[in-house]
């Protein structure tokens with residue numbers, strides 16, 4: 001870029017900040033505490049770009065407040081570090097705190113504005129959320145449990161055959177479950193084109209939601225700049241990403257509609273919803289709602305749950321005593337057979353282990369930001385309309401008072417006399433978000449995580465990998481920074497627990 005381009009962008013930034021600050025409504029009440037703000041630029045240089053959850057937790061400590069404010073270029077950010085604040089604002093005042101901040105690159109230029117998780121709090125969102133919960137109702141596990149079991153039964157022999165590929169094997173299985181629940185499409189054993197498409201789509205979203213990646217998110221007017229203007233590489237990038245988004249939304253949906261026409265469609269969310277379309281209402285609108293909701297299931301179900309599954313492997317190599325205790329319970333309760341969904345209620349240690357996975361390395365460490373619809377006052381602080389409110393889930397899940405010795409992986413913290421202790425805070429109340437935007441797929445995620453933990457630990461031992469020098473690789477697995485935080489690629493040793501376990505895996509897979 002030429003110096004003059006930089007100067008033009010800087011001038012536009014300062015002008016936007018000036019307009020936002022000068023004409024934005026302010027109250028005589030103070031904003032929550034936070035670092036000192038520079039004129040116009042505010043806290044631009046204080047906004048963390050890496051592992052934000054740690055930086056926010058430190059700021060709260062520094063200002064001795066569970067709620068802090070950062071402002072940059074006229075935008076307001078409020079960070080909530082305590083569970084009580086999140087409940088007060090996101091649940092008790094949910095009518096005002098259920099919006100989503102809009103990011104031009106993701107929603108408009110890449111075209112993801114149809115995704116429920118991205119939509120503003122309005123009628124279109126309500127239609128999609130209602131459609132989702134009507135089919136995937138927590139009281140109706142029948143719509144997902146058989147699919148989850150089928151994919152996991154087929155996953156186990158692959159782990160037996162190529163244990164070193166456990167990261168991609170689990171990715172394929174979890175992607176397959178989401179694709180199947182949403183569309184009922186057949187999935188190839190490896191390299192399935194729809195699963196590859198989902199991977200590309202998620203990679204493009206991760207890129208677009210990386211903090212401070214695109215200037216157009218701060219200056220939405222830049223969206224009108226043509227792609228040939230120097231410095232407008234984001235337009236070229238958006239074009240490529242938009243194509244992936246369009247294919248992701250349309251291709252599996254259209255394949256399902258074609259299968260329905262030939263009578264070869266398998267039961268799924270789309271098949272059920274399309275079969276129940278109301279002929280007296282606008283057909284195009286109803287198809288859009290179904291198509292968007294299916295896309296959200298496919299999108300929301302895969303990477304998030306996978307991150308939890310990969311964390312299970314990390315925990316098992318770091319805390320081997322936990323694995324032994326889980327195996328003791330699984331052997332005792334299942335008596336040599338693979339787990340079914342209905343067994344989960346009899347496996348309290350496994351349930352506690354899943355809670356600890358969700359807490360120890362939360363998939364969304366800073367949740368998904370909520371937006372404020374009207375000016376508000378909280379704890380005598382002013383909360384301006386349009387504020388982006390971030391619940392620091394990591395800080396809440398690593399809070400010493402609720403979870404003593406938080407960096408240790410201890411399923412026992414949820415148990416009393418061998419049963420789940422209702423007095424201990426359930427990490428799911430934090431890790432899946434809050435209020436009207438709470439994750440509607442949380443019961444599906446917990447079910448699949450529990451089934452993976454039970455099936456894998458019943459049949460395999462997971463331990464540290466052995467390096468080329470024959471010595472154990474001493475791990476310190478790193479977690480990626482981003483809206484979804486997952487472990488960077490790592491190795492471990494996965495071996496069947498016995499000959500009987502191998503036979504069990506093979507015979508169970510034969511029935512599919």
Ligand code: HEM
Pocket residue numbers: 116117118129296297300301302304305308363364367368369370431432433434435436437438439440441442444445
């Ligand atoms: C371990 C796995 C998962 C975690 C940790 C997780 C977590 C979250 C969180 C933190 C949010 C934002 C809540 C908020 O705004 O306060 C969310 C939203 C959402 N999740 Fe999940 N999720 C998981 C799995 C799933 C699954 C399996 C599905 C679907 C089958 C799903 C579908 C959604 C949808 C549709 C939204 C958007 C809700 C809205 O904006 O109204 N998630 N999830």
